[in-house]
Amino acid sequence: MLSVENIAVRYRGVTVLQDISLTLAAGRTLAVVGESGAGKSTLIGTILGLVRCSAGQVTWNKAPVRRCRPALVMQEPRSAFNPRVSLRRSVTEPLIAERRPVDENQMAALCRSLDIPTDLLERRPSAVSIGQAQRIGILRALIAAPPLVLFDEPLSALDAVTQKHTARMIADLQAKEGFAALIVTHDLGYAAAYADHIAVLRAGRIEELTTAQAFIDAPQTAYGRELRDAAFALGALERVA
Amino acid sequence: MTISISGLSVSRSGRTLLHPTTVNIEPGERVGLVGASGSGKSTLGHALVDALRRQGHSVAHVPQSPDEALDPLRSMGFHWAEAESALDLAPDVARQKALFEALRIDGGDLRKRPWGWSRGMQQRFVIAMGLIGTPDLLVMDEPTSALDPVVAARSMDLLDRYLADRQTALLLITHDLGLAARRMSRLMVMHEGRIVEDAPTAALLAAPGTAAAKALCLHRNWLALPC
Amino acid sequence: MIQLFLSLVLRAVVVLTGTALATFSLLWHAPGDPALAIALARFNAVVSTEVVDQIRVEAGLDAGFWTAFKAWILPLLSGDFGSSSVTGRAVWPDLVTAMSYTAPLALSGLLIGVAVSVPLAILAARRPGGWLDRSAVAVASLGAAIPTYWLGLLLILLFAVQLGWLPAMGARTPVHIILPALTLGLGVAASLTRILRSGILEARGQPFLPAIRRRGVASRAIERAHVAPHAAIPVVTVFGLELAFLLEGAVIIEVIFARPGLGTFLVTAIETRDFPKVQAVVILAALLFVTVNLVIDLIYRALDPRIGSHDA
Numbered sequence: 001m002l003s004v005e006n007i008a009v010r011y012r013g014v015t016v017l018q019d020i021s022l023t024l025a026a027g028r029t030l031a032v033v034g035e036s037g038a039g040k041s042t043l044i045g046t047i048l049g050l051v052r053c054s055a056g057q058v059t060w061n062k063a064p065v066r067r068c069r070p071a072l073v074m075q076e077p078r079s080a081f082n083p084r085v086s087l088r089r090s091v092t093e094p095l096i097a098e099r100r101p102v103d104e105n106q107m108a109a110l111c112r113s114l115d116i117p118t119d120l121l122e123r124r125p126s127a128v129s130i131g132q133a134q135r136i137g138i139l140r141a142l143i144a145a146p147p148l149v150l151f152d153e154p155l156s157a158l159d160a161v162t163q164k165h166t167a168r169m170i171a172d173l174q175a176k177e178g179f180a181a182l183i184v185t186h187d188l189g190y191a192a193a194y195a196d197h198i199a200v201l202r203a204g205r206i207e208e209l210t211t212a213q214a215f216i217d218a219p220q221t222a223y224g225r226e227l228r229d230a231a232f233a234l235g236a237l238e239r240v241a
Numbered sequence: 242m243t244i245s246i247s248g249l250s251v252s253r254s255g256r257t258l259l260h261p262t263t264v265n266i267e268p269g270e271r272v273g274l275v276g277a278s279g280s281g282k283s284t285l286g287h288a289l290v291d292a293l294r295r296q297g298h299s300v301a302h303v304p305q306s307p308d309e310a311l312d313p314l315r316s317m318g319f320h321w322a323e324a325e326s327a328l329d330l331a332p333d334v335a336r337q338k339a340l341f342e343a344l345r346i347d348g349g350d351l352r353k354r355p356w357g358w359s360r361g362m363q364q365r366f367v368i369a370m371g372l373i374g375t376p377d378l379l380v381m382d383e384p385t386s387a388l389d390p391v392v393a394a395r396s397m398d399l400l401d402r403y404l405a406d407r408q409t410a411l412l413l414i415t416h417d418l419g420l421a422a423r424r425m426s427r428l429m430v431m432h433e434g435r436i437v438e439d440a441p442t443a444a445l446l447a448a449p450g451t452a453a454a455k456a457l458c459l460h461r462n463w464l465a466l467p468c
Numbered sequence: 469m470i471q472l473f474l475s476l477v478l479r480a481v482v483v484l485t486g487t488a489l490a491t492f493s494l495l496w497h498a499p500g501d502p503a504l505a506i507a508l509a510r511f512n513a514v515v516s517t518e519v520v521d522q523i524r525v526e527a528g529l530d531a532g533f534w535t536a537f538k539a540w541i542l543p544l545l546s547g548d549f550g551s552s553s554v555t556g557r558a559v560w561p562d563l564v565t566a567m568s569y570t571a572p573l574a575l576s577g578l579l580i581g582v583a584v585s586v587p588l589a590i591l592a593a594r595r596p597g598g599w600l601d602r603s604a605v606a607v608a609s610l611g612a613a614i615p616t617y618w619l620g621l622l623l624i625l626l627f628a629v630q631l632g633w634l635p636a637m638g639a640r641t642p643v644h645i646i647l648p649a650l651t652l653g654l655g656v657a658a659s660l661t662r663i664l665r666s667g668i669l670e671a672r673g674q675p676f677l678p679a680i681r682r683r684g685v686a687s688r689a690i691e692r693a694h695v696a697p698h699a700a701i702p703v704v705t706v707f708g709l710e711l712a713f714l715l716e717g718a719v720i721i722e723v724i725f726a727r728p729g730l731g732t733f734l735v736t737a738i739e740t741r742d743f744p745k746v747q748a749v750v751i752l753a754a755l756l757f758v759t760v761n762l763v764i765d766l767i768y769r770a771l772d773p774r775i776g777s778h779d780a
Binding site: 287290291294301302304308309310311312313314315319323324327328367370371 | 674675676678679680682683684685686689693694697698771772
Binding site for chain 2: 036165188227230232237
């Protein structure tokens with residue numbers, strides 16, 4: 001279980017995160033929503049152990065979170081890969097880092113789940129579509145079977161139809177592999193459809209943290225209501241009679 | 242003025258990006274141009290604006306991100322004056338005030354450069370600039386994808402309110418059928434450089450005819466909630 | 469703003485002190501006996517050890533490094549550049565005379581450089597990859613690769629020796645400045661053309677230009693109001709380097725063309741280990757650099773206020 005306890009991040013006298021506490025169990029999904037500059041990326045950084053907390057701690061099953069080797073799926077799929085080497089090489093990097101051999105059966109199974117033809121992996125990042133690149137990014141994140149996967153706006157570079165296909169694949173894989181997923185997104189529709197809980201991050205604090213259903217039904221804060229109403233206004237959520 | 246253009250096509254280095262296309266838009270109409278990425282939506286948007294300008298129409302185009310609309314080295318006031326003089330209009334304080342109030346950017350400091358304003362205000366400024374010449378058509382290319390949803394929704398609502406009783410038609414280019422269906426009265430579906438479907442929103446959602454439209458309709462919403 | 473200005477001034481003071489200390493210590497520790505060099509220069513003959521020792525005391529060379537450094541820098545703080553160890557004459561009037569030859573040379577070199585590079589870069593950037601562009605780039609690269617002294621010799625051979633149109637040596641008449649200024653200016657033009665050309669091309673690729681064009685703004689107005697400022701940024705950036713090139717070039721060119729000026733002044737002073745004279749030139753050059761860079765910094769911030777908006 002991921003446990004974030006009272007963390008704060010201050011940088012050059014500016015408070016970026018304050019009083020952040022949350023937990024996330026294996027197999028569960030937490031969506032973090034909020035405007036740009038709210039501290040979403042910093043939160044991901046602290047969980048990955050890349051940003052030092054000024055206070056509090058982040059643990060996975062009571063051990064420092066780095067030890068569980070959490071994986072990250074980034075927003076811009078193509079720039080997430082080294083442009084000079086084949087995608088296969090990039091994908092297997094997490095295994096090389098842990099000095100583990102590549103399990104070809106597991107790799108093939110993941111490729112099937114993610115609808116990645118294996119010959120695609122021999123190409124360079126520039127020779128695949130954005131949607132394919134993002135699925136390969138997910139493949140790389142899952143190759144070492146991490147218990148915790150962080151997604152930083154995983155769908156916002158994709159078009160609406162591809163977004164929904166990709167979200168479905170992530171959810172199916174999660175059901176199979178059982179990883180905990182923390183998803184940073186600005187798309188409340190996605191959060192409502194796939195997350196168990198939604199956390200609203202604003203100006204470095206968690207304003208609201210509740211189940212997805214409860215949030216969509218009745219946000220508790222003014223900003224939460226604004227977010228939900230915007231999702232309706234933009235058609236990300238829809239009311240039907 | 243009704244917009245009517247036919248035989249619009251674009252090809253670049255031997256590849257056809259836009260097959261000959263006809264577009265008709267009535268004054269004040271709200272049209273969504275929807276399709277997957279790479280289907281040629283933006284290409285059509287640009288070609289349409291350029292061709293209509295050549296026909297003598299007044300048209301405006303609002304790019305996806307304010308970064309693609311404003312010079313970071315030039316003040317907001319400079320951009321505004323430049324847009325006015327490009328339309329051969331004399332500076333008009335009353336017109337500017339009315340547009341700024343309608344789009345809620347009257348608090349912005351015109352001496353500042355774009356990055357001195359918030360992204361949402363920058364975008365509304367670009368929209369306001371587009372409305373200076375009371376255009377026949379305003380084309381908005383993915384107006385929501387570079388902004389936070391709350392900010393984007395606000396821009397769209399303010400624009401809707403401003404256009405409500407005016408003759409300016411709106412063409413919204415987006416990959417998101419959910420957005421277009423929610424806000425537009427007519428939809429055009431684009432696929433591989435062609436408009437493959439063109440119908441009133443309700444009709445298209447009820448009975449999409451082509452595979453492309455069916456895929457869009459099937460994946461229109463994340464969730465349909467009972468109200 | 470005041471804080472920014474103070475930090476820039478502080479930076480200038482650090483640079484000046486560092487330069488002064490570094491050159492003084494280089495001169496001090498250079499091999500050979502400075503007192504002997506001064507004596508040889510002063511009397512132009514072999515001298516006795518007593519005379520050399522006397523000069524050593526006179527020039528303050530017998531004291532330690534720090535005492536000598538202090539003896540030189542303290543009067544300087546009140547504007548006193550001291551007097552030559554060799555001739556005993558005050559340094560400042562001679563320095564002014566030298567500058568009155570070098571400044572017009574550097575300035576006309578700069579003017580020629582700008583006058584050649586701006587139209588050339590604009591022409592070249594009109595059709596990138598076209599024959600005009602490619603030849604402009606080729607000539608500019610060649611020009612940047614040719615050392616100044618060699619270009620100077622070529623020009624002398626052509627215009628003074630072969631054609632006999634222009635005088636090559638000395639500075640008797642205003643016409644004498646043409647060849648050295650041309651040598652200097654062509655070197656400046658070579659580097660400025662390349663920077664300006666790529667600046668213009670990069671500015672033309674700015675993402676907001678299509679939208680401005682679509683707003684109906686004429687392309688001439690776009691070039692003037694949007695492309696030019698963006699193209700100017702890299703030029704302003706390298707201007708400090710250009711200044712270094714100008715000074716260094718002027719010093720070499722003066723020697724080649726046998727012109728009086730800072731170059732000749734400096735070379736003689738170094739040969740005779742004339743501490744006060746060498747130091748005066750160095751301090752002057754450093755001061756010029758610091759001032760120009762300060763001005764560039766301020767222009768830069770006016771041009772693109774995003775720069776420096778984060779360090780407040």
